[in-house]
Amino acid sequence: MKEKRILYVSSEVIPYLPETEIASMSFEAPQMVNAKGGQIRIFMPRYGNINxxxxxxxxxxxxxxxxxxxxDFDMPLIIKVASIPKERMQVYFIDNEEYFKRKATFTDEEGKLFPDNDERAIFFAKGVVETVKKLNWSPDIIHVHGWLASLLPLYLKHYYASEPLFSESKIVTSIYNQGYEGSLSKEMINKIAFDGIDPASISELEDPTYENLMKVSLRNSDATIVGSEHLEENLMKLVNTTKIPALPYKKKEEFAxxxxxxxxTKVLKEE
Known part of the structure; x- marks a missing residue:
């Protein structure tokens, strides 16, 4: 991995949020690449419950x-940064007061999904790309973790298709059991279509369930990794029917x- 550039985009990263499969692997994978001489950047949302x-x-x-x-609304983008203690790794935080100031990640106190989670996902995807453009940093691989980050492959392949900085970048999406019950806003498909993305290419998002969101993400990715040891049957079927390279689940002690x-060999296709 020496001198390879890998962009990690995740909905959760430890130590900033409690440990989950996503938060843990979003730390472990970049730490591994960093230790092997690769260059990494990590992006996540700046939720209001991060101290x-x-x-x-x-x-x-x-x-x-x-x-x-x-x-059709102008939303200010604020970028914050922090260094992970004892690691030579920086994390970039995508922030906006209206979307991320609330003291929770995805749901309210009653466990109901925030009604604007669709817009938060769009904002996060665009915010990451625009910030990387400002950094003028061209990644070899973009590795996506978590459903709030799952629109990034779609936006890179369509909205930012002519952006030269990402013309050679390969996209990997990890798929986890860590999704959500029910659906996001039914207006999600129209809000994405507002950005000039053909609704026919995202027809699943007429019903934006977790499974349908992952279908769109995988269809716009170059490879996928199974992030949960016991992936739900419908999600495993999704992985098995995709035509992109797939890496089965690996335990922490063997993933590196x-x-x-x-x-x-599978993503960059080097000998």
Whole structure:
């Protein structure tokens, strides 16, 4: 992995949120690449339940200050950054007060999905790409974790299709059991279509369930990794029917070599 550039985009990363399969692997995988001499960038949302003082987040003025258009509304993009303790790894946080200031990640106190989770996902995808463009950093691989990040492959393949910075980038999507019950807003497909993306290419999102969101993500990816040891049957069927390379689940003690080989031989297709 020496000198390879890998962009990790995740809905959750430890130590900023409690440990889950997604949060753990979103730390472990970049740590492995970093230790092997690769270059990494990590992006996640700046949820309101992340303690900025304890984790020493600070705003990066030169990267902030842009507005992203979401469903015909201008939404300010704020970029914050922090360093993971004892690791030479920085995490970039995509922030917007209206979308991420609330003191929870995906649901309210009653466990109901936030009604604007669809817009939060669109904002996150666009915010990551626009920030990487400002960094002028061209990744070899973009590795996506978690459903809130799952629109990134779609936007890269369609909305940003002519962006030269990502013309050689390969997209990997990890798929986990960690989804959500029910559906996101039924208006999601129209909000994505507002960005010039053909609704016919995202017809599943007329009913934006977790499974349908992952279908769209995988269809716009170059490879997939199974992130849960016991993936639900319908999700496993989705992986098995995809025409892209797939890496089966690997336990923490064996994932490093498997991920490195998969990145190199199946994603980048190097000898």
């Amino acid at each position: 900025e003082r304890r984790h020493q987040l600070h705003e990066v003025i030169r990267l902030s200050g842009m507005n992203l258009v979401i469903n 070599q498997a991920y490195e080989e998969f990145y190199t």
